[in-house]
Amino acid sequence: GERGHQFRILRAVKNRFGPADEIGVFEMTGAGLAEVANPSALFLSERGAPHPGSAVFAGVEGTRPLLVEIQALVAPTALGTARRTVVGWDSGRLAMVIAVLEARFGIGFADRDVYLNVAGGLRVSEPAADLAVAAALISAREDAALPAEAVFFGEIGLSGALRPIAQAGTRLREAAKLGFRTAFAPPPAATGGAEGIAMRPVADLEAFIEKCFGTIDR
Template identity: 50%
Template structure:
C-alpha cells in the first residue's frame, strides 16, 4: 500500500515545509503550520487559466456598470454598488448579522428582477426561510441551495445563471478531488480559487462569508484575502443595536469606508446620518466629554469621546480603552503629564467611544486629550465645541486631511466652535468657515486653554 505523504503549510502566508515547525520560516508567525496531505491534484481539480498573454495596449476596456444592492449603506462600502464578476469576502463575529445582511441583499436584488442564489452550508432551506420570514414577501427569483460540495454548486450556478451569488460559509465548502477535510487551509484556499474562477468567467458578483478567529481576523489562510476584490468586516456589539460594515480592502472603492445599520425586528435598516445617531444621547455640559470629527473612508462621522479619571485605590492605576487603540491612550496620557503638567500617575482612566463605534484615525487624539483633561479637572468643554487634531510626542498638534469636509459636517449638526490644527486652518478660505468660530492651535496646552480654560 502506498504511503500517504504529508506536508506542513503556513496558514498565514502559504509557505510549505516537509516537517512541523513552531515558527514559520517565511513570515515568522508562531503556531501557524498546519498538516496537509501532499497529493497531486487530479486533472479535474486543476483550475484553467483565464486567458493567454496579450499586449496591454490591445486590452479592450469595458465599462463596469454597477448595480445597487438595495441598500445605500452597502453600496457606499462597495464603492458605489456591485460590480458584475467581483468577489468579496464578509467576516464578523457569530450572531452579529452577516447572514441577515446578505439574505436581505439577495432578496432586494431579486425584487428588482435579478436572479439570485443563496448557498448555505450551515442551515437547511427551512431554517433560512424562517429567518427570511421577517423580511416580508419572498421574491420569485430568489433561490436557496443547501450544499457543501463546490463542484455541485458550480453545476447549479451554471443552470440558474444568477447575477448575485452568496456562499455561506467558505469554511463549510469542500472539493471532492482534495483529500483534506472541509475548513482546512488547503480546502479553503482551493475552494476560494475555484469560486474566483467561475465568478470571473461567468461575470457573477459573488459574496463569500468567512468565520473569524478569537482575535477578530478571518479564519483560514491569509492568501484568501489577497484573492478577493474586497474584504468587509461586519462589526458591532450584541448589546448595541447598531452594526458597522467596514471595508479593509476594496479594489473598486475606498478602503476603511463604513456603512452603518440599525438592527430592528424586521432586519437591518440603513442609518443615513450616523453622526446624529451617535450623538443623540450625549449629555450637554458633562465633564469628560468631547466631540470629535473623524474621517471613515469618504464619510465624516462625529462621535463622542468619553473619559472618566478618578483617584486609584490601588498601587497600580488602571487604564481601559474601548473603541480606540489602548496603547495610543496610554501614550497620550504620558504627553499630558509631561507637556501639560497633569498629574495622572495615581489616577485610574477609562476612555470610551460612545455608541459602540471603533475609530482608528489619529485625528481623534486631541479629543481624547481634552476628554481626559476635562474629567481630571471636573470642568466641561465650552458648549458647541468640536475638536480635531493629531497629537505628537512633544505636545504639538499636527495637521489633518480634508478639514473642509469635516467642517461641513460640523456645521450641518449645529455646532458653533471648532478647534483644529493651526497648519490646517491656515489653508482654508473664508467661505469655508462661514458662521463657525474656527480656532487654530499649535500645542495641546493651547487647545486646553481654548476648550476648557485655565
C-alpha cells in the same frame, strides 16, 4: 455587530472595485437591516447636556465624515498601579497622550485611574482623535465641562505640538450640519472652515489648555 446597540457597522477592508476603509451603518429593525443615512446624528443622539469628560471628535471613516462622542472618567486609584481601561480606541495611543500631558505640561495622572470610551460602539483608529481624547481627559480630571457646541480634532506629537489633519473642510462641514459652532484644531484647518463654524486654531496643547480651560492645577 454590537450587542449593546441596535445598529450594525459594515467595514470594507478589501475592495477591488472601490476604496477600502469605508463603513456602512445599518440599524436593526423589526423588518430587518435599514441603512442609516446620517450616522453622526445616530452616534450623538443620546448625548445630553454638557458634562465633564465628554468631547465630540470630528472624524472621517474612508470618505465619510463621522462625529462621535469621546467619554473619559478620571478617578483616584485605590491600587498601587493606576488602571487604564479603553473601549473603542488604541490603548497604546492613550498611554502616549497621557505621557505627553504629564511630561510636557505637568498634568498628572499617575495616581488616578483612567477610563476612556468611544460612545456608540464604534472603533476609532485615526490619530486625529488625539486632541479630542486629551480634551476629554483634562475635562474629566478638572471636573469642567467642555463647550457644548465645540468639536475637536488634531494629532498630538511627542513634543505636545499639534499636527495638521487631512480633510479638515469635510469634518467642519459635517459639524456645521449638526449644529456645532466652534472647532478646536491645528492652524491649517482654519483655511478649510465651513460656514457657521468659528475656528479656534491651536498650535500645541499648551495653547489649547489656555483657550479651553484657562489656569488648571498642575
